[in-house]
Amino acid sequence: xxxxxxxxxxxxxxxxxxxxxxxxxxxxxxxxxxxxxxxxxxxxxxxxxxxxxxxxxxxxxxxxxxxxxxxxxxxxxxxxxxxxxxxxxxxxxxxxxxxxxxxxxxxxxxxxxxxx
Amino acid sequence: xxxxxxxxxxxxxxxxxxxxxxxxxxxxxxxxxxxxxxxxxxxxxxxxxxxxxxxxxxxxxxxxxxxxxxxxxxxxxxxxxxxxxxxxxxxxxxxxxxxxxxxxxxxxxxxxx
Numbered sequence: 001x002x003x004x005x006x007x008x009x010x011x012x013x014x015x016x017x018x019x020x021x022x023x024x025x026x027x028x029x030x031x032x033x034x035x036x037x038x039x040x041x042x043x044x045x046x047x048x049x050x051x052x053x054x055x056x057x058x059x060x061x062x063x064x065x066x067x068x069x070x071x072x073x074x075x076x077x078x079x080x081x082x083x084x085x086x087x088x089x090x091x092x093x094x095x096x097x098x099x100x101x102x103x104x105x106x107x108x109x110x111x112x113x114x115x116x
Numbered sequence: 117x118x119x120x121x122x123x124x125x126x127x128x129x130x131x132x133x134x135x136x137x138x139x140x141x142x143x144x145x146x147x148x149x150x151x152x153x154x155x156x157x158x159x160x161x162x163x164x165x166x167x168x169x170x171x172x173x174x175x176x177x178x179x180x181x182x183x184x185x186x187x188x189x190x191x192x193x194x195x196x197x198x199x200x201x202x203x204x205x206x207x208x209x210x211x212x213x214x215x216x217x218x219x220x221x222x223x224x225x226x227x228x229x
Contacts, residue, residue, distance in 0.1 A: 033216050045207065045220035052216070091159065095216075103172055104149070104218060106159040 003027075004094050004107035012113045013082045020067070021077040021110045023092030032096045034075040035104070036066065039089040048090075051075060079112075087114045118142070120221035122208050128227045134196040137224045140189055141210030149218060150183055150193050151207040159207075165191065198228045 003026040013019035025034065036048040051059045051066045059066040067076040075094075079086055089111050095104040121140040129135055141148050149164040163173040168185045176183070180199070185191040195202055205225050209218035 035217055037220075043205065043225075044222055045209070047217040047219070050216040103161065103164065105161065106151075108158045 004092055004105050006092055006107035006110050008110045009108075010111045010113065012115060013079075014115050015084060016081055018078060018080045019082055019112065021079070021090050021092075021112065023075045023077065023107060025073050025075060025092075025094045027073075027094065027096055029096040032094055034066070034068070035093040035095070036064070036075075036077045037091045037093065037106075038086075039091065039109070040085075041088070045091075049077070082114045084114050084116060087112060120208055120210055120219055122206075122221035122224050124224060125222060126225050126227075128229065129198055130229050131199055132197045133228075134194065135198045135202075135226060135228075137193040137195075137206050137208075137226070139191045139193070139208030139221060141191070141208070142219055143189070145210035145212050145219070146188065147211045147213070147218075148185060148191050149209040149211075150191070151209065152204045153207060153223075154204045162193070195226075198226075200228045202226060203228050 005024045007022055032053045034051045038046045038048055049059050049061045049064045049066050051068045058068050063080045065078045089109045091109045092107040093104050095102045123138045146167050150162040151159050152162055153159045162175045163183045164171055165185045181195055183193045205223045207220050207223045209220045211218045
């Protein structure tokens with residue numbers, strides 16, 4: 001069965017510093033996708049970054065990068081140069097199989113607080 | 117280009133009433149997902165459809181919950197009868213066949229009194 005674990009309920013980071021949000025996963029399927037979403041206090045779910053299990057390089061999207069360590073089954077999100085607007089809930093998610101039409105499971109989330 | 121549309125945005129109802137939540141996925145997306153989010157249980161997948169066909173409804177909590185997707189541009193999630201513990205934010209999301217991410221709607225905040 002799929003499992004996603006986010007062990008940090010809350011994190012604090014100083015503005016302009018980098019922060020790493022942890023995510024580990026468990027699957028026996030060789031083909032899977034890993035995602036990070038941001039949920040600000042307004043409630044919407046915003047897609048940030050995606051990593052496929054066969055991707056050789058770590059995914060990057062602007063200030064977001066995904067530190068993908070396949071052997072350790074970890075997919076940590078790194079946010080560089082934190083901004084006050086980064087304060088939000090962050091969810092790691094995993095989908096087994098290729099393509100969009102597969103079941104996706106979300107972790108419990110990490111609440112990030114960016115301090116001025 | 118419109119994103120995923122959900123209605124209503126807020127719903128307040130009394131215990132025992134029927135509640136219907138609606139979702140219009142992004143045009144061209146063939147997968148649709150219904151999620152429920154609460155403080156206690158986080159984000160839970162209730163059911164998802166591929167090409168209008170329900171694939172996995174193992175997350176539907178009880179028989180009081182039902183979901184339909186009569187066509188590619190419309191889906192409903194119905195709760196009958198509703199109970200206070202159904203109070204939550206219900207999200208609908210859609211994705212493309214080959215895509216990675218799911219695009220989420222704004223959610224429906226349901227309060228059952």
